[in-house]
Amino acid sequence: MSASPIQPPARRTRRGSGAITLHDVAKLAGVAPITASRALRSPHQVSAEVLRKVGEAVARTGYVPNLLAGGLASTRSRLVAAVVPTISAPVFLDSVQSLTEALADRGYQLMLGQSGYTGGREDALLEAIIGRRPDGIVLTGVMHSSEGRRRLLACGIPVVETWDLTPTPIDMLVGFSHEEVGRAVASYLHAKGRRRLAMASGDDPRARRRAAAFVARALELGQSKPTTVFVPTPTSPQRGREAMAELLRRQPGLDGVFCSSDWLALGVVTEAQARGIGVPSRLAVLGFGGLEFASALEPALSTVQINGAAIGRRAAQFIADRAEGIEVEQRIVDIGFAVVERQSS
Amino acid sequence: MSASPIQPPARRTRRGSGAITLHDVAKLAGVAPITASRALRSPHQVSAEVLRKVGEAVARTGYVPNLLAGGLASTRSRLVAAVVPTISAPVFLDSVQSLTEALADRGYQLMLGQSGYTGGREDALLEAIIGRRPDGIVLTGVMHSSEGRRRLLACGIPVVETWDLTPTPIDMLVGFSHEEVGRAVASYLHAKGRRRLAMASGDDPRARRRAAAFVARALELGQSKPTTVFVPTPTSPQRGREAMAELLRRQPGLDGVFCSSDWLALGVVTEAQARGIGVPSRLAVLGFGGLEFASALEPALSTVQINGAAIGRRAAQFIADRAEGIEVEQRIVDIGFAVVERQSS
């Protein structure tokens, strides 16, 4: 075979994924790509005839739109990032679940990141998130690092901080006051006649603030200073048993314990019962979170109920509204909490 | 001011996100965009001088690469999708957590989807996932719907099915046999001298298979047919209490209960104790999952331990290896389980 001396420039082949593209669908349907695009995204803008042909082509080819390409072109990724300290902390599960569902209903997909309570990897995580140009970012807790705040502010992505309250959120906020929680529980136990209080707390920042407010309120009420034991997070019933043992060592006559999580409280109750200390006869115990299991225990566990699902739904609404250009009138929402009295107190 | 009569064609303004782009960084560093790209992705391929200048430009501008654009161009999104029935089912949490972490270590981000136990939205979810062109998809359980299997097969994305075993996975698999679990527990309780067995089970498909195998094995061992009560998922201690009440109604003399989750088991134990039925003296109880809290209960809960973290890690390795062109030799991994005997049996 003789090649012709003058070659045309070799065609650069740059096959993509090899998948069906909108282009293929449009060709099959006999319309322009943009028309096919409109048929899929805003069906009411095209004629019934086009709709039918495009629908047929999609069905025949099994076309799935490339949302990466769509996101790049429209600068709307329809992705929302959520950051939780760790997914193993069950208090946040309701939030994440309702967030996922509420977002899915409005056409958004959730991207999940775990920051770890330490916040060490927070920077890398932030980079990975911002790099995906999500339409919104939902944070658990408020962002304290000024570097983090600056980056979030700079990238211009809507941000919802949750599970806490601050007068100076980065953008939007839905949460409640941890100080109020601590005070409310101390007041409650005081009102129930408990006079030797104690606190078993995970050592994360928000739990520490609840603990500090709990202690301060007890002092305010004329009580002696409650003993506080901190355990590593994530909290667990095992940690609760250990914490209770330690508390009894340091303050043998205690009659009321506020725990920073329902799991911790389960362990505290278990350890107390194992030692013959009656709950609530000799000891009142309160948890925090209001997880479902708390009410099924024996004795049923008193707790501070947080409506995690509402937090998730509200956050989803914030993000979706903002993305769709709907004015968000109130940027800070305090969803509150409730001290739920059950048998354990 | 007078405009010149002949206007140049109006420039189509199509400002993107307005964010700093690689182009900006390159200009600032005085190199071509592709050189800046290389400096960031494969630093060893460029000179030290270029590296320094680009690094400086990135620092000055706060540039964050647009991974959507990168993914589109390279057909590698560095996204991995995970599908769980519901995030509220704590058995899967360890898996999701370790999956997230193991993927993050290798530069991948997790996208989370909830299918619901019903599988109703599975189709829409699949579309949302495939549309993002993830580098891998991790499913909880095996995909049964033939439509789903076909779509996953067709899109060519690596798939890992988990928490189950089948000889015909779509692609890769890491799990264990639910039938073996059911049989093992029946054998175990029989060996402990229990003769009137029962089962409290969530009504999801895998739990049902454990239940069926449990019943079959009990019959095989010459026992009378164990009573089985099914409760709606997600399971909870409350459901466990209700299930126990129902079991006692239908089989008052039972002496061993296998529960399809540790939470259910907690409820079963609670209800038994509330009725004065000693555990384990009169009743042996086993859970399933091996959640951490099980060992801190009083009595400590016997359970079937599943190494969820190992499942997550292995799945992450499967996906990342495949994405990086590393040959995956063994596509099916049985990680097994362990019957852990504690006080409750």
Place this chain on the structure above:
DNA sequence: GTGAAAGCGCTAACAC
């Protein structure tokens, strides 16, 4: 080691 050109697959902007 560095760069120019050509897309990845889609949609915004503008015409008709």
Place this chain on the structure above:
DNA sequence: GTGTTAGCGCTTTCAC
């Protein structure tokens, strides 16, 4: 209602 054109921001391919 439909089509044309020109990107979105990056990486691949090829050339030096």
